[in-house]
Amino acid sequence: MIRNTYREFYPGKPIALVGMPGVGKTTLGKLLAEFFGIPFFDSDNMVEKAAGGLSVSTIYEQFGETVFRSAEQSVIRRVLKEESSHVLATGEGAFLEPQTRMLLLENTCTVYMCAKPSHLADRLSRKARPQLGLPQLDTATSMTSDGRNLALEKLLEEMHEERDKLYGLADVRVPSDQGSYDETLARVLDELKLHFHII
Numbered sequence: 001m002i003r004n005t006y007r008e009f010y011p012g013k014p015i016a017l018v019g020m021p022g023v024g025k026t027t028l029g030k031l032l033a034e035f036f037g038i039p040f041f042d043s044d045n046m047v048e049k050a051a052g053g054l055s056v057s058t059i060y061e062q063f064g065e066t067v068f069r070s071a072e073q074s075v076i077r078r079v080l081k082e083e084s085s086h087v088l089a090t091g092e093g094a095f096l097e098p099q100t101r102m103l104l105l106e107n108t109c110t111v112y113m114c115a116k117p118s119h120l121a122d123r124l125s126r127k128a129r130p131q132l133g134l135p136q137l138d139t140a141t142s143m144t145s146d147g148r149n150l151a152l153e154k155l156l157e158e159m160h161e162e163r164d165k166l167y168g169l170a171d172v173r174v175p176s177d178q179g180s181y182d183e184t185l186a187r188v189l190d191e192l193k194l195h196f197h198i199i
């Protein structure tokens with residue numbers, strides 16, 4: 001359905017997805033790349049490969065965030081140099097780092113995927129991959145009877161408040177908490193078309 005509606009339109013430069021943890025950068029990034037028939041890259045996976053298979057959490061633990069950010073910037077720089085058309089899902093912290101942000105703003109079409117913090121809290125509590133940057137929360141005392149994790153929601157609200165302006169520097173902004181994957185994908189495509197004045 002989506003393929004028929006949008007046919008073969010591609011904005012002509014890489015598309016980079018930025019935003020909060022759990023907003024769907026990796027999931028939607030893969031779908032977007034599949035839609036365009038172009039390669040998909042995820043900066044977290046690229047860093048893990050470059051580190052000989054060490055996981056993101058191990059890199060954080062053993063070397064710290066500064067080393068991780070620097071590795072992240074190198075792999076992003078490399079993929080932008082080597083691959084002309086692709087979709088890149090960044091890790092949540094990448095776009096907050098000034099040099100990486102500049103690199104992405106200058107060389108890609110950046111898409112800020114956004115969602116309500118309460119929605120992200122719900123998604124993250126179901127997500128298989130452990131999420132760094134979110135301290136271990138005492139789930140026993142912060143869970144409500146209807147299964148909401150209030151401490152996680154509060155933390156994500158604070159993160160959102162702090163970061164929304166920076167993520168908002170992206171070229172386009174797409175809500176990612178309403179509807180199915182297909183609907184979100186269609187919203188990304190609509191925003192890209194508007195941005196590039198493609199009718």
Ligand SMILES: Nc1ncnc2c1ncn2[C@@H]1O[C@H](COP(=O)(O)OP(=O)(O)O)[C@@H](O)[C@H]1O
Pocket residue numbers: 019020021022023024025026027028089123126127128176177178179180181184
């Ligand atoms: N409409 C939706 N859009 C994006 N992700 C969704 C949606 N509904 C549920 N999810 C779930 O939310 C999680 C998003 O995780 P992921 O794609 O890894 O996000 P990120 O890379 O931004 O951290 C996945 O487990 C995905 O299945």
Ligand SMILES: O=C(O)C1=C[C@@H](OP(=O)(O)O)[C@@H](O)[C@H](O)C1
Pocket residue numbers: 019020021022025026044056090091092093094130131132133
């Ligand atoms: O930038 C970061 O510090 C991280 C990004 C996350 O990726 P997502 O934003 O894709 O969840 C995740 O790998 C990890 O928690 C650390």
Ligand SMILES: [Mg+2]
Pocket residue numbers: 025026027042044089090091
């Ligand atoms: Mg991801």
